[in-house]
Amino acid sequence: MTQILYFLISVASFSAAMAAFVFFLMRHEKAQLAKRSAAVVNPHLRALEERAGSSVRALVGFSYIVHSIRLRLGIADSNRIRVRLSAAGFYDAYALDMYVGIRVLLPVAAVALVSFFTTGFAIILGVASAGYLIPDFVLERLVKKRRNKIRRSLPDTVDLLVICMDAGLGVDQAVQRTAGVLDIAYPDLCNELLHLGRLRSLGDTRVQAWKKLVARTKSEDIEQIANMLFQAEKFGTPISESMHVLADSLRMQRKQRAEERAARSSITLLIPLVCFIFPVIFVVLLGPAVIAIIRGFSAFGQ
Secondary structure (H helix, E strand, O other): HHHHHHHHHHHHHHHHHHHHHHHHHHHHHHHHHHHHHHHHHHHOHHHHHHHOOHHHHHOOOOOHHHHHHHHHHHHOOHHHHHHHHHOOOOOOOOOHHHHHHHHHHHHHHHHHHHOOOOOOOOHHHHHHEEEEEEEEHHHHHHHHHHHHHHHHHHHHHHHHHHHHHHHOOOOOHHHHHHHHHHHOOOHHHHHHHHHHHHHOOOEEEEEEEEHHHHHHHHHHHHHHHHHHHHHHHHOOHHHHHHHHHHHHHHHHHHHHHHHHHHHHHHHHHHHHHHHHHHHHHHHHHHHHHHHHHHHHHHHHHH
């Protein structure tokens, strides 16, 4: 009787589990069908879903908490930090709160972790200071790396700008067209150009938008383009001819930078050559001779 009862309970549990699995599978398929149907109607739905993923929602929630605490404490936004975050490619509204939250929580987490191993005040103070300075160091590295990428991608971008303007497009239309075409090859510069277009659509003049771009990138080449556009807008000079000259200049500068790095490579390779390769060669070549001499003197002494 007990075995029959156990068998019936097992069959009922298995049936309930299978029914729940089929139910959730049907719900999942219906949800996926609804998403695909909505994606056909709204092509931007997939991009919005990717931006609103679970990790992004968690970051937004964390930044909201930090923002609420900052407002309660009366801590104002730092325009300097926001400019640096924009230069690193973080344009989102919650980027500043994320940065502030990381700079506050990282020293606390580092001190809590180190306290399990030591109680020395100097070590704890050093770890807390390192945890506070590491986000600033990482941000500075990201800014420099992004600026170097933008500098390397400028010659091809200016060439395409010249082609678009020769085809009859205006400056703003050529910038947006270039940003859409080169988005895969040079995403950093294209994001800056797209942000430039958003500023123009929000009401900024061309001079204001390009000045903000120069302030974010700190690039001399982009400053040359901006000055050229300012002069063309002020004096009515043709932009296409000036852009042709600038494109040739940027290509020549890229070639010269590559030649300069190639010339420095021999000096750079000299340090590991002297420190690591030459000692090994000396040991391999002179080692047997030194051993033979030591053995010879040992035999002579005996």
